[in-house]
Amino acid sequence: MRSFAPVDPKRSLLMGRIRQRGTSAELIVGSALRELGASYRLNVRSLPGSPDFANRRRKWAVFVHGCFWHHHTGCRRATIPKTNEAFWREKFVSNRSRDARAIKVLRKAGFRVAIVWECLTSDPSRLRAKLSNILEPS
Numbered sequence: 640m641r642s643f644a645p646v647d648p649k650r651s652l653l654m655g656r657i658r659q660r661g662t663s664a665e666l667i668v669g670s671a672l673r674e675l676g677a678s679y680r681l682n683v684r685s686l687p688g689s690p691d692f693a694n695r696r697r698k699w700a701v702f703v704h705g706c707f708w709h710h711h712t713g714c715r716r717a718t719i720p721k722t723n724e725a726f727w728r729e730k731f732v733s734n735r736s737r738d739a740r741a742i743k744v745l746r747k748a749g750f751r752v753a754i755v756w757e758c759l760t761s762d763p764s765r766l767r768a769k770l771s772n773i774l775e776p777s
Contacts, residue, residue, distance in 0.1 A: 665691055665703045667760040671767055672701070677774050688741025690752075699751045699773050702738070706757045709734055714758055751776070 672679055672692060683693040683700070690700035706716035710731040720727050738754075745752050753773040759766055 662703070662705070662757075664705065664755070664757040664760045668692065668701065668703050668755050668766070668770070671763070671770055672774075675767065675770055675774060677770075686750075687744040687748075688738065690745070693750075697774075697776070698749050699753075700745055701753045701755060701770070701773060702742075703755045703760075704738070704757065709738060709756075711756050711758065714756065716758060 669679075669681075669692065677692075677694065679692040679694050679701075681692060683690050683695070686693055686695070686700060688700075688702065691703045693700040704711065706714040707718065708731075711717045719731070742752050742754075751773050753769060755766065755769060759769065
């Protein structure tokens with residue numbers, strides 16, 4: 640059972656302004672995919688986990704994860720808020736387990752899956768290398 644702290648109007652306003660789609664990290668990944676000549680669909684809701692980028696025919700999917708929301712291990716952006724810490728810990732655990740289930744189902748269906756962390760988007764050469772690997776059938 641989740642425990643919710645009283646709603647703080649300022650916090651609610653801040654959290655409401657956080658984008659779910661069309662983030663700067665997603666725009667960078669989309670640009671890199673286009674440079675590599677990949678064709679894709681955005682936010683494919685018919686696939687498990689609604690990958691941010693996917694090509695069903697070529698059987699690949701890319702998830703762009705925010706380091707905070709998906710709690711990137713070892714990343715300085717993966718902080719835990721001090722207010723209502725138990726809620727946030729549970730939230731991060733459930734986000735990661737949901738991600739793992741979706742990836743497992745996609746791989747079982749024959750998809751090549753890549754996770755691009757938000758912090759990786761600041762290094763264009765590493766990003767292109769990661770995306771190149773997922774685009775090439777093994």
